[in-house]
Amino acid sequence: MAHTALRDRARALRHKGRSINDITLITRAPKSTVSYWCRDITLTDTQMGALALKSRARGRIGMLRAAEKKRASRQAAVEQQKRRGGKDVGAISSRDLFVLGLALYWGEGYKSGNEECGLTNSDPYILRSFIIWLQRCYGVTRANLTLRVSINHIHRRRIAVVERYWSNVTKVPLSQFTKPSLVLTRVRKTYANTADHYGTLRIKVRRGTALRRRIMGSIEELKRQIHATNLNSRNTCP
Secondary structure (H helix, E strand, O other), X not given: OHHHHHHHHHHHHHHOOOOHHHHHHHHOOOHHHHXXXXXXXXXXXXXXXXXXXXXXXXXXXXXHHHHHHHHHHHHHHHHHHHHHHHHHHOOOOHHHHHHHHHHHHHHHEOOOOOOOOEXXXXXXXXXXXXXXXXXXXXXXXXXXXXXXXXXXXHHHHHHHHHHHHHHHHXXXXXXXXXXXXEEOOOOOOOOOOHHHOOOEEEEEXXXXXXXXXXHHHHHHHHHHHHHHOOOOOOOOOO
16 A cells, blocks of 8 residues: 555665654655654664764754654553553453454444445455354355455456455455446545555345344344443443
């Protein structure tokens, strides 16, 4: 994706000792974004000395060291909270997976229209999680799924590549892909690497009307129980 390529370029420049301001000018990305991308990269004394010399302010070495120390401290705090979050999850039970899937469908699934059961997304992890949820909680096999790629028409020559990508992600054979949907809207953004763009994927359960009604019934029960929860009750989450 263009965002990833730009981030990688910014990080490569930072590793070479370029300043955040220089990287901002080169990549034309917002300074705050560049700083975030490079937050975990620590400059060497030589690199910091070169930056200070370039700005004709040797006294800035101390400031740069302090900034790098603060950046490292912030990154350590971020990693600490990530580890804490990982421990909060623990081992996922079958019920955890069931409720997680319901929440996923509540937010992303088809809830109106012709009662199709499915969802559309561009995140491989969401799509794989949806398939696993259907399999383990409802016994829906991959053979009962139909998939369709939706992508801008400027990528029409890449359709075969894009479909193979999604087939690998989902482990669903290409024979279960329907005709792709080519979006005709004009692309306003210029991407550095269009070869990394794979559009969105629709996953639909064949003859899934009854299943969708069952899922929606479960979601309604979730709503009821959450609404009935006393907002002043003691926190029971990790």
